[in-house]
Structures are given as C-alpha cells and as structure tokens.
Amino acid sequence: MRPTRRTSRGSGMDHTRTHITRHETDVLVLGAGLAGLRAAWAALAENPGARVTVISAGSGPSGSSFANLHDRLGMQTCPTDEDAADLVAEALAVGRPGHVEPVLAQALATDARERFEDMKDLGLPFIARQNGSPELFSACFSPASRRAVVFEDLGRVFTAFKTRGEELGGHFLSGLTVRGLVVRDGRALGALAEDARGRASLFMAKAVIMALGGPAPLFAHNQAGPGNPGFSLGLLGRAGARLVNQGYLQYMWASLPDRAFWNLAAKARQGLVVRSPDGGLVPLPDDLAELAAERKTHCPFGHGLPDAELDRFLLRHLDAEGAVMVRAAAEDFTRVAPMAHAGNGGALIDEHGQTSVAGLYACGECASGMHGANRIGGAMVLATQVFGTRAGRHAAGTLKKNPESSDISFSELMNDSLAPRSQGGRGTEPDRDREHLHALAWSLQMNMAMQKSPTLEAARAELSRRREQTAGWRARLALETGMELLTHIASHN
Ligand SMILES: Cc1cc2nc3c(=O)[nH]c(=O)nc-3n(C[C@H](O)[C@H](O)[C@H](O)COP(=O)(O)OP(=O)(O)OC[C@H]3O[C@@H](n4cnc5c(N)ncnc54)[C@H](O)[C@@H]3O)c2cc1C
Structure with missing residues (x-):
C-alpha cells in the first residue's frame, strides 16, 4: 500500500520555498542500511496491511552496510546455547566502561540463530566450507570463539533485502535527507526531509524507526560507506532521546x-x-x-x-x-x-527498540545499550538484524493503539528544531557550511581518538561557537553531533 500524499503552501519554514509535500504513512523507517531494511521487512511481515515507508539519503547500496570498502561483513551467530551465554558474558565484559544493558545483550544472543536463518533464506552469499555450510570465524575481542559468519558482495545483499521489502508492499524513497524529527508533546509524529534541490517533504507516521547509521563519516579519516551525512545522533539529541556511549567509536x-x-x-x-x-x-x-x-x-x-x-x-x-x-x-x-570506523553509541533502546521518546524507535549503529565502550566483532551487524526486527515488529504491531496524526498542520509543527535560523557570518551559506564541516572533521580527528586530550573542552567550545554562526541545517546537525561526541568523551575519561 502506498503512503497518501498532498502538498501544502506557504509553510513559513523557508522564504524560498512555497510547497511542502506531505505524506501519511503508518511506519516510517529512516535509513536503508541493514537496520532500516530489516526493520521494514519485519514491520510488513508483522502487519501486512500497514503502510511502511523507507526513506534514505543514499540511493542504491549506501552506508556502512552496503557500500563499505571491504565489501564483506562479519556477523555473530550463536549456533549453541553455550555460544549464546558466551556472547552475553563477553559483550558485558568488553562493554565496560560504557553503558551496557544485560537485557539487550541477552536479546542479541537469544535472537541470533533466528536472524541468521532469515539471512540464509534470503540467499546471502556467506563464505562457506567445502560442504557448503557457512564457515565460522573468531572475532575481535573474542579470539577464542568460533561464532561469526562472513557474507560478501554487499550490493547483492542490499538487493536481496530491498526486494524482500518490496515484495511485501514496502515503499522506498531515496535521495531524501532527514533534517528533523517531528516531536510533539514528547511523542514522535514523523520526520521532515529534503531532496538535493531543497524541496521539502513532511512524513507523518504512527511510528518512526531511526536507522540512520553512525557518526564515523564526520571524521576527516574514516572508513564508513558513502550516503550517510553522519548526524543521526544530532537528530536524536534534538528529539530529546536519551543517548549513551556517544564518544565510544571504533x-x-x-x-x-x-x-x-x-x-x-x-x-x-x-x-x-x-x-x-x-x-x-x-x-x-x-x-x-x-x-x-x-x-x-x-x-x-x-x-x-x-x-x-x-x-x-x-x-x-x-x-x-x-x-x-x-x-x-x-x-x-x-x-x-x-x-x-563505526560508533558504539546512540539512542538507548529497550528490548523492543523503543527510545525514551514515545513512538520513536532506533536500531543499528544509531542505537546503543547492547554494546558499550567496545563491542564484539560482528555484533553490530547482528544488532542491525535483531533490533531492526524487534523495532519493526513492535512498531507495526502497536499501530492501532496510536492516535491518528492527520489533524496536525505543518505550521503547527514548525519549531526551532526544524526551522533554520537566518543569522550567519560572512560568505555564502554553502561556503560557510563547508568550512564548518571541514573544521568539525579535523576537530574530531585530532581530539577524539586520544580520549584524554587536554584540548577536548576547547574543541567543544569551538564547535559550539561555529554552531551559533551557521544557518545551514546540515552543518548545524553535524556540529551538534560532534558536540555530543566530544562532551561524552570528555566526561568519561
Ligand atoms: C569498513 C567497515 C567494515 C565493517 N565491518 C563490520 C563487520 O564485519 N561486522 C560488524 O558487525 N560491523 C562492521 N562494521 C560496522 C557495520 O557495518 C555498521 O555499523 C552497520 O552496517 C550500520 O548499519 P546501519 O543500517 O545502522 O547504518 P548504515 O548501513 O550506515 O545505513 C545508514 C542509512 O541511513 C541513510 N542516512 C543516514 N543519514 C541520513 C539522513 N539524515 N537522511 C536520510 N538518510 C540518511 C544512509 O543513506 C543509509 O541508507 C563495519 C563498518 C565499516 C565502515
């Protein structure tokens, strides 16, 4: 089923814009990486009548899931109960000194076998033994284990996941960058996105699932896949979601x-x-x-x-x-x-993938609590599958309990977190934004990895000053994300 769509005039959001396209959907999934596509699949399977819309900035294989430079990914599986118990114990141990919730580590281990079976059904290209069964590998922080599988050809993996979603009736839109979550009275109601030509679309939904990946793309030197602007934590922070482990990146x-x-x-x-x-x-x-x-x-x-x-x-x-x-x-x-490489921090979720904001779910690299400061190799891909599935199911399963959102007007929703500010320094906005993003990339690069750098506080103050100077929403969100990372690492080292 397709989302309904209409346009509204004169939003007051931007003087140069006259039309905002408005869409209505049931479950809005933000991001088309492994987490977002898994969440959409689960929502559609749980509630075949639900309208499920996935929007992403990248088109085709994007992000660290489907466009990373290795073209292969490892994933924890737990073939035996003993493996599952080991995974939980190890995740809790290496997660220190970060914030790990035992119930979330347990969820990872409990669901691992089923999620792996789903991926086999999808026909993913796992590295196999001579007898055809997937090879089991050791993993970072777990050198003695043999629980991880590896799949390759990530473009093909993307197609397999997306095709499953399309077959189930999901609606996929690319080339749209999410610039704000719509939150009213502590409840997530949708998201505002913009295309490359600055045309805005408002998506109203009964449940919103954030799967926008992590902050690694903001760093001057990074290995993240393209198509992710890197400011998911800024979006979540503005929406009021509780964040944990933000400063712990790999x-x-x-x-x-x-x-x-x-x-x-x-x-x-x-x-x-x-x-x-x-x-x-x-x-x-x-x-x-x-x-x-x-x-x-x-x-x-x-x-x-x-x-x-x-x-x-x-x-x-x-x-x-x-x-x-x-x-x-x-x-x-x-x-x-x-x-x-990848972040371990994000919105703290519960076992259903719910954040601290009602109606707002998170999964994948922008969610946390199943990992802490460090995570077991292959546990992030597992987390995309486990919490993508849990979030999709729960969001689609509770639709009828949520109020209709169609009575909400766009102008009513325009608040400081969505509207751009008009002030700025010298130069054109794109020039200034580029300069701010460049400064941010080097600030994070030179300060974050060292962890105990005496310049952390000065770096944070500099980002804050730049944030006040920029009118561009992309640069502001990126700078806010950078501030989240620096603030967290400064207060935890
Ligand atoms: C080189 C490399 C190797 C890795 N190897 C492993 C491994 O072997 N095992 C493991 O467990 N983990 C590994 N990781 C980490 C893991 O790949 C990622 O953490 C995981 O794939 C993230 O999935 P995701 O769906 O959360 O985000 P992503 O795959 O990054 O997808 C994010 C999606 O959101 C979209 N998006 C982002 N921001 C916006 C926005 N504002 N508006 C609209 N769309 C947006 C992007 O276009 C994309 O579709 C690796 C990471 C890298 C970089």
Missing part, C-alpha cells in the same frame, strides 16, 4: 591514501619506530611493546583497556594531517592514520 589504523588495514598488534610485535613530525626517530618503549600480545585480540582501539597505550603512543606523534610515519622492523616507513 578506530582502526589504516595506511594512507588507500585506507588499507594496518595491523598495529602484529607490527608492534616486530618492534616499531615512529618518525615524528620534526624528523626525530622514536622507538616503541619496551613496556609498550609488551602490550602487543593483548592488542592481538582485537583490531579497533580498546576503550578502557591497557593496550590502548600502544595506540596512544602513535597518536602522540600525529602530524598536521592526522597521520604518523611508522616503520616495523625490516619494512619501509608507512604513513598511517586512525580511521573512524
């Missing part, structure tokens, strides 16, 4: 300019020498070299773990472009940088 070392994975743990075992920006050579101290064995259990920076000192050793020698020249024994110098 960082992977990679060589420049190709962003190829550079294995710090393996290199450190051979002995490292750094060439500092002033040309001096600095060998890795012996006490840090001893940490290489612990660092071997995971590729990302380990928040709160002793072996993070190894990463900090490199971070202390970053040049102005956020990179460091480093040489492992018998190799040439390589230029490497910490890449923002």
Whole structure:
C-alpha cells in the first residue's frame, strides 16, 4: 500500500520555498542500511496491511552496510546455547566502561540463530566450507570463539533485502535527507526531509524507526560507506532521546591514501619506530611493546583497556594531517592514520527498540545499550538484524493503539528544531557550511581518538561557537553531533 500524499503552501519554514509535500504513512523507517531494511521487512511481515515507508539519503547500496570498502561483513551467530551465554558474558565484559544493558545483550544472543536463518533464506552469499555450510570465524575481542559468519558482495545483499521489502508492499524513497524529527508533546509524529534541490517533504507516521547509521563519516579519516551525512545522533539529541556511549567509536589504523588495514598488534610485535613530525626517530618503549600480545585480540582501539597505550603512543606523534610515519622492523616507513570506523553509541533502546521518546524507535549503529565502550566483532551487524526486527515488529504491531496524526498542520509543527535560523557570518551559506564541516572533521580527528586530550573542552567550545554562526541545517546537525561526541568523551575519561 502506498503512503497518501498532498502538498501544502506557504509553510513559513523557508522564504524560498512555497510547497511542502506531505505524506501519511503508518511506519516510517529512516535509513536503508541493514537496520532500516530489516526493520521494514519485519514491520510488513508483522502487519501486512500497514503502510511502511523507507526513506534514505543514499540511493542504491549506501552506508556502512552496503557500500563499505571491504565489501564483506562479519556477523555473530550463536549456533549453541553455550555460544549464546558466551556472547552475553563477553559483550558485558568488553562493554565496560560504557553503558551496557544485560537485557539487550541477552536479546542479541537469544535472537541470533533466528536472524541468521532469515539471512540464509534470503540467499546471502556467506563464505562457506567445502560442504557448503557457512564457515565460522573468531572475532575481535573474542579470539577464542568460533561464532561469526562472513557474507560478501554487499550490493547483492542490499538487493536481496530491498526486494524482500518490496515484495511485501514496502515503499522506498531515496535521495531524501532527514533534517528533523517531528516531536510533539514528547511523542514522535514523523520526520521532515529534503531532496538535493531543497524541496521539502513532511512524513507523518504512527511510528518512526531511526536507522540512520553512525557518526564515523564526520571524521576527516574514516572508513564508513558513502550516503550517510553522519548526524543521526544530532537528530536524536534534538528529539530529546536519551543517548549513551556517544564518544565510544571504533578506530582502526589504516595506511594512507588507500585506507588499507594496518595491523598495529602484529607490527608492534616486530618492534616499531615512529618518525615524528620534526624528523626525530622514536622507538616503541619496551613496556609498550609488551602490550602487543593483548592488542592481538582485537583490531579497533580498546576503550578502557591497557593496550590502548600502544595506540596512544602513535597518536602522540600525529602530524598536521592526522597521520604518523611508522616503520616495523625490516619494512619501509608507512604513513598511517586512525580511521573512524563505526560508533558504539546512540539512542538507548529497550528490548523492543523503543527510545525514551514515545513512538520513536532506533536500531543499528544509531542505537546503543547492547554494546558499550567496545563491542564484539560482528555484533553490530547482528544488532542491525535483531533490533531492526524487534523495532519493526513492535512498531507495526502497536499501530492501532496510536492516535491518528492527520489533524496536525505543518505550521503547527514548525519549531526551532526544524526551522533554520537566518543569522550567519560572512560568505555564502554553502561556503560557510563547508568550512564548518571541514573544521568539525579535523576537530574530531585530532581530539577524539586520544580520549584524554587536554584540548577536548576547547574543541567543544569551538564547535559550539561555529554552531551559533551557521544557518545551514546540515552543518548545524553535524556540529551538534560532534558536540555530543566530544562532551561524552570528555566526561568519561
Ligand atoms: C569498513 C567497515 C567494515 C565493517 N565491518 C563490520 C563487520 O564485519 N561486522 C560488524 O558487525 N560491523 C562492521 N562494521 C560496522 C557495520 O557495518 C555498521 O555499523 C552497520 O552496517 C550500520 O548499519 P546501519 O543500517 O545502522 O547504518 P548504515 O548501513 O550506515 O545505513 C545508514 C542509512 O541511513 C541513510 N542516512 C543516514 N543519514 C541520513 C539522513 N539524515 N537522511 C536520510 N538518510 C540518511 C544512509 O543513506 C543509509 O541508507 C563495519 C563498518 C565499516 C565502515
């Protein structure tokens, strides 16, 4: 079933705009990554009569789910009950010092087998053994386990998920960037989105599922897939959703300019020498070299773990472009940088995927509480499937209990969180926004990974000043997201 649609004149939102296209739907899914597409599928399966609309900025395979540079993803599965118990225990242990809810870690483990079966039904291309069954792999922070599967050809995976949603009657719109959630009296009622030509669409819905991915694209050096502007946490923050673990991102070392994975743990075992920006050579101290064995259990920076000192050793020698020249024994110098890879923070959800705002669900990389500061490798993809499914089902299953939203006028909904501000500094708005986004990217790059940087507070103040100066909604949302990350990491280290 298609969403109904009508236009309204003279919104007062933007002097250059005269028409806002208004859509009505039942379940509005924001984002077409693994989380959003899984949520749409679950909503349609749960309530075949429901109108389910998915909107995304990217068109075709986008985001870290379907357009990441590896073209493959690992996912935790729990073939046995013992595996499930281990996953829960490990998720809670590595989640410290972040915020992990045992009930959410348990949900991940409990649903893992069923979600994996769904993906097999979909015909995903898993790496298989000779007998055809999916190969089981170990994972970061869980080196002894054999619970993770790997699927490849992410463009094909996107098509499989989207086709399932289309077959069930879902409606998919791309090229629309969400600029605000519509919240009235503490209840989410829809979202406002804009296309590349600045045309606005208002989507009113009985339930809204946020699946807009994480903040890694905001960093100067990152490995996230394209099509995600990176400000989901800013949107959630404005809507009043409770956020947790915002500052805990995964960082992977990679060589420049190709962003190829550079294995710090393996290199450190051979002995490292750094060439500092002033040309001096600095060998890795012996006490840090001893940490290489612990660092071997995971590729990302380990928040709160002793072996993070190894990463900090490199971070202390970053040049102005956020990179460091480093040489492992018998190799040439390589230029490497910490890449923002994926965030572990987002809206704290309950076991149904509900945020603290009524009618607003979150799943995937913009939701949190099932992971903390660190997460088990493959647990994010599992989270997209488990909480995408739970959110979709719950949202579609409770529709009849929600009030009709059709009586709400657009002008009534225009509040400060949706309307742009007219003030600004010199230059044209796009120029200024580009400058602000550039400054944000480098501020996050140079301050976040180090965690204990004395410049965190100054960086936050600078972003706040820039936020006040910009009228552009994209830059403002990005700056607000950056402030969320810096504020969190400053207050937790
Ligand atoms: C290189 C790389 C390798 C990874 N490997 C693994 C792995 O092996 N295992 C694992 O568990 N995790 C891995 N991750 C992390 C994992 O891939 C992601 O966290 C996960 O896929 C995120 O899924 P998502 O659906 O939440 O978001 P995404 O896949 O990022 O999708 C976000 C969607 O929202 C849309 N969007 C965003 N903002 C807006 C907006 N304002 N308006 C409209 N649309 C918007 C985008 O266009 C996109 O459709 C990896 C990440 C990277 C970068």
